[in-house]
Amino acid sequence: MTTGxxxxxxxxxxxxxxxxxRRALAFARNTWRGLTSMRVAxxxxxxxxLAAFPGAVLPQRMVDASAxxxxxxxxxxxxxxxxxxxxxxxxxxxxxxxxxxLLLVSLVGCLVPRSVExxxxxxxxxVLTPRNLARMPHHREGQLRADPDTxxxxxxxxxxxxxRVERTEQDGARTISAERGYLRETGNLVFHFALLGxxxxxxxxxxxxxxxxxIVHADGSEFCNSGIYAYxxxxxxxxxxxxxxTPFCVRVNDxxxxxxxxxxxxxxRADIEYQSGDDLRDDTWRPYDLQVNHxxxxxxxxxxxxxxxxxxxxxxxxxxxQQRTKATQWRPNDQITLLSDGATKFDPPGVTDEAxxxxxxxxxxxxxxxxxHFNGKILTSSAPGLDDPAVAVDVMRGDLGIxxxxxxxxxxxxxxxxxxxxLERVARENLRPGEEIQLDxxxxxxxxxxxxxxxxxxxxxxxxxxxxxxxxxxxxxLAASLIVKRRRLWIRVSPSGDGGAGSLVHVxxxxxxxxxxxxxxxxxxxxxxxxxxxxxxxxxxxxxxNRS
Amino acid sequence: xxxxxxxxxxxxxxxxxxAAIYLLAMILFLVEQAFGRKGQEAAExxxxxxxxxxxxxxxxxxxxxxxxxxxxxxxxxxxxxxxxERFGSMGVAVMVLGMLLHLAALVFRGWSTGRAPWGNMYxxxxxxxxxxxxxxxxxxxxxAVRHLSAFVLLPVVLLLFLGGTxxxxxxxxxxxxxxxxxxxxxxxxxxxxxxxxxxxxxxxxLYLFHSAHQRDPARFSSLVRRLPSKELLDRVAYRVTxxxxxxxxxxxxxxxxxAESAWGRFWGWDPKETVAFITWVIYAAYLHARATAxxxxxxxxxxxxxxxxxxxxxxxxxxxxxxxLHSYAQVD
Numbered sequence: 001m002t003t004g005x006x007x008x009x010x011x012x013x014x015x016x017x018x019x020x021x022r023r024a025l026a027f028a029r030n031t032w033r034g035l036t037s038m039r040v041a042x043x044x045x046x047x048x049x050l051a052a053f054p055g056a057v058l059p060q061r062m063v064d065a066s067a068x069x070x071x072x073x074x075x076x077x078x079x080x081x082x083x084x085x086x087x088x089x090x091x092x093x094x095x096x097x098x099x100x101x102l103l104l105v106s107l108v109g110c111l112v113p114r115s116v117e118x119x120x121x122x123x124x125x126x127v128l129t130p131r132n133l134a135r136m137p138h139h140r141e142g143q144l145r146a147d148p149d150t151x152x153x154x155x156x157x158x159x160x161x162x163x164r165v166e167r168t169e170q171d172g173a174r175t176i177s178a179e180r181g182y183l184r185e186t187g188n189l190v191f192h193f194a195l196l197g198x199x200x201x202x203x204x205x206x207x208x209x210x211x212x213x214x215i216v217h218a219d220g221s222e223f224c225n226s227g228i229y230a231y232x233x234x235x236x237x238x239x240x241x242x243x244x245x246t247p248f249c250v251r252v253n254d255x256x257x258x259x260x261x262x263x264x265x266x267x268x269r270a271d272i273e274y275q276s277g278d279d280l281r282d283d284t285w286r287p288y289d290l291q292v293n294h295x296x297x298x299x300x301x302x303x304x305x306x307x308x309x310x311x312x313x314x315x316x317x318x319x320x321x322q323q324r325t326k327a328t329q330w331r332p333n334d335q336i337t338l339l340s341d342g343a344t345k346f347d348p349p350g351v352t353d354e355a356x357x358x359x360x361x362x363x364x365x366x367x368x369x370x371x372x373h374f375n376g377k378i379l380t381s382s383a384p385g386l387d388d389p390a391v392a393v394d395v396m397r398g399d400l401g402i403x404x405x406x407x408x409x410x411x412x413x414x415x416x417x418x419x420x421x422x423l424e425r426v427a428r429e430n431l432r433p434g435e436e437i438q439l440d441x442x443x444x445x446x447x448x449x450x451x452x453x454x455x456x457x458x459x460x461x462x463x464x465x466x467x468x469x470x471x472x473x474x475x476x477x478l479a480a481s482l483i484v485k486r487r488r489l490w491i492r493v494s495p496s497g498d499g500g501a502g503s504l505v506h507v508x509x510x511x512x513x514x515x516x517x518x519x520x521x522x523x524x525x526x527x528x529x530x531x532x533x534x535x536x537x538x539x540x541x542x543x544x545x546n547r548s
Numbered sequence: 549x550x551x552x553x554x555x556x557x558x559x560x561x562x563x564x565x566x567a568a569i570y571l572l573a574m575i576l577f578l579v580e581q582a583f584g585r586k587g588q589e590a591a592e593x594x595x596x597x598x599x600x601x602x603x604x605x606x607x608x609x610x611x612x613x614x615x616x617x618x619x620x621x622x623x624x625x626x627x628x629x630x631x632x633e634r635f636g637s638m639g640v641a642v643m644v645l646g647m648l649l650h651l652a653a654l655v656f657r658g659w660s661t662g663r664a665p666w667g668n669m670y671x672x673x674x675x676x677x678x679x680x681x682x683x684x685x686x687x688x689x690x691x692a693v694r695h696l697s698a699f700v701l702l703p704v705v706l707l708l709f710l711g712g713t714x715x716x717x718x719x720x721x722x723x724x725x726x727x728x729x730x731x732x733x734x735x736x737x738x739x740x741x742x743x744x745x746x747x748x749x750x751x752x753x754l755y756l757f758h759s760a761h762q763r764d765p766a767r768f769s770s771l772v773r774r775l776p777s778k779e780l781l782d783r784v785a786y787r788v789t790x791x792x793x794x795x796x797x798x799x800x801x802x803x804x805x806x807a808e809s810a811w812g813r814f815w816g817w818d819p820k821e822t823v824a825f826i827t828w829v830i831y832a833a834y835l836h837a838r839a840t841a842x843x844x845x846x847x848x849x850x851x852x853x854x855x856x857x858x859x860x861x862x863x864x865x866x867x868x869x870x871x872x873l874h875s876y877a878q879v880d
Contacts, residue, residue, distance in 0.1 A: 038840040045833040049826045056822040063817060091817050211812060268724050293728040293810050304812045459812045471801045478797060482790045
């Protein structure tokens with residue numbers, strides 16, 4: 001500090017000079033102050049709400065990738081522009097991340113000084129009693145017969161749950177300053193710290209979590225969580241490389257679905273067995289009744305029943321008498337009636353000649369209805385229950401293109417092969433179980449029956465327990481900070497002026513909380529404090545005055 | 549489980565009667581609002597209160613305590629209270645009757661289906677309106693705002709009408725994904741908090757009328773003359789929001805817990821989840837705005853209205869237009 005003393009050279013050195021470093025420092029300081037101000041926090045909150053909005057109305061890749069592709073196709077340049085601006089990955093986009101990171105910084109910048117202030121205020125004693133309590137928003141006064149000592153002792157008793165300090169003023173009046181409702185600020189800080197914890201736990205969870213979906217036939221087939229290859233689809237956080245998945249196996253023995261007469265599903269359940277942990281070594285299977293709202297929780301992972309469908313079983317009897325039986329899952333394309341489509345593909349057995357093999361592959365494609373309903377020859381499904389199954393199939397013969405090197409869907413045949421006339425339709429028929437088709441070369445195809453499959457999801461999220469814990473703490477803190485009122489009460493007791501043993505008592509109150517509604521409590525308290533059991537009321541002074 | 553048709557018929561009758569009775573109550577309240585003395589009284593009180601408010605803010609920034617809500621009329625004057633006020637108290641009685649029928653509609657619906665009566669959009673709206681009505685009855689028992697009841701009943705009756713006509717669905721059990729005790733917890737919290745948010749929304753709209761009138765006394769003068777003070781409207785909005793916000797937060801958390809066991813993740817940015825998140829952020833902004841200089845008053849009121857607008861958007865647009873996991877509207 002330069003005090004203009006007599007020629008202290010160091011003092012002159014320290015006068016302010018506008019150096020780049022100082023300017024940078026000032027800039028940083030102002031930025032920090034701006035960022036942590038409530039006004040900027042508010043604006044960031046609005047931006048966050050605004051930025052989250054497109055995710056509610058536009059399809060999102062993480063929710064439904066195919067809907068995004070359809071949207072982009074339908075809307076042309078507009079769709080491509082939205083895509084480039086990351087509107088289909090809103091919650092991972094640069095701009096959304098920027099907003100919540102800034103908000104996080106703002107939150108920390110707000111919490112740190114407030115915590116310091118909080119610690120200080122928790123140590124502080126309640127403030128001095130104002131000189132004129134009649135100016136407080138809540139005020140009452142009375143003339144009591146009891147002497148000041150008794151009144152003060154009684155007040156201490158009544159205010160036992162308040163933080164309070166007694167002081168004696170110069171003129172001999174004794175005052176108590178009392179304050180209550182510190183829990184409000186505690187709750188507020190707890191809420192904000194828990195919010196911070198929740199966000200961090202959420203973010204960490206996103207790095208380490210994975211979920212995979214897999215279709216398992218409900219005929220005793222097994223699925224093991226041994227690697228990504230075991231899944232049909234697999235989504236994982238950045239830090240998951242697919243090795244070291246929690247080992248466990250699931251076997252689906254049966255699947256049941258109950259429907260109401262109107263086709264509304266009433267209940268789904270899969271009868272499964274599983275083994276995990278030590279059971280894997282002992283080869284012990286434990287039964288579990290997997291239902292929609294009852295996932296299997298084992299070793300920190302969860303197994304869900306997502307959906308179900310049908311796998312029609314076909315047997316192909318080749319001209320040489322060899323038989324092949326297959327039940328490939330078909331996919332439901334109508335979620336209400338479970339009308340399904342798919343393709344069951346066969347290789348001719350025992351054919352070593354590559355060219356002959358590839359001209360005699362067979363695919364059975366078409367529709368499957370659990371409860372068949374025919375419009376003429378057109379098959380539809382009238383209900384999702386497996387009551388009267390039928391298939392409407394095209395039998396394709398030729399080169400399925402399985403060896404072309406391209407992957408193909410298990411639900412479809414490669415249409416390119418049909419276009420190139422390498423795969424042709426040799427029959428079209430509606431079949432019920434037990435019925436069969438005879439092809440021109442003597443091959444017989446029979447529809448044997450239907451298997452059910454269950455679609456399972458395995459989810460792993462190591463931090464979700466933390467997120468829940470933080471959310472509960474948040475809720476408790478929030479309730480405390482919104483319900484508890486911070487309020488002050490002062491009482492001044494002075495000997496009554498007429499020289500008697502009585503005392504003159506003033507009570508004042510102030511709510512430190514916005515719109516807290518302190519009036520009723522104050523009225524009650526003041527009435528107790530001024531209750532001079534056996535004393536007489538001074539009607540003139542006992543008047544009540546509550547203002548708002 | 550089979551549906552009891554008699555009970556569901558009873559529920560439908562109670563529902564329609566409740567809506568009709570609310571309409572009647574609304575007319576009674578409108579009479580009070582239009583011809584009652586409370587409007588003028590309120591305006592006068594507002595004047596004195598504004599002075600008191602300034603005085604108080606010199607003492608502390610916080611808005612201090614509660615006024616005793618008995619209106620400043622002496623017993624002699626009360627005996628002479630006008631016919632319009634009598635319409636108002638009749639309105640309350642009629643509104644309570646409507647609420648009881650409304651409750652009966654809910655109980656019968658739940659009884660007939662053997663589940664919590666909030667499994668589709670029609671039922672959700674029924675619960676939402678019920679929460680709004682109960683909240684308002686509590687508010688008028690504590691604050692001198694009874695003559696404003698018509699402004700609250702108007703959206704309630706509108707929503708009930710929409711629910712009973714366009715969104716009606718017959719009483720049926722719910723699909724497997726909804727068969728969980730979380731249906732009772734999560735959906736009731738969501739519906740109730742949405743309904744409670746209606747009340748601060750209405751109070752904030754009236755607040756803005758007040759402000760517009762203050763800026764230009766020619767505007768809305770006949771309406772604003774009959775409104776209570778801005779402070780009271782603001783206090784009603786704040787108090788009710790402060791009650792609804794933790795409830796809404798609880799509803800979202802309960803939803804996340806349910807989603808974890810039903811859909812395999814506790815949060816997946818499903819459209820409904822996203823808009824619930826936006827609602828939460830907006831109401832959080834409202835609470836912060838009320839504690840920030842320069843953002844109290846009009847801006848806070850606007851934020852509160854925006855919050856309720858998003859609640860309505862979440863209810864109608866997301867349920868009916870956007871396809872998501874929460875597509876349980878079941879509109880016939």
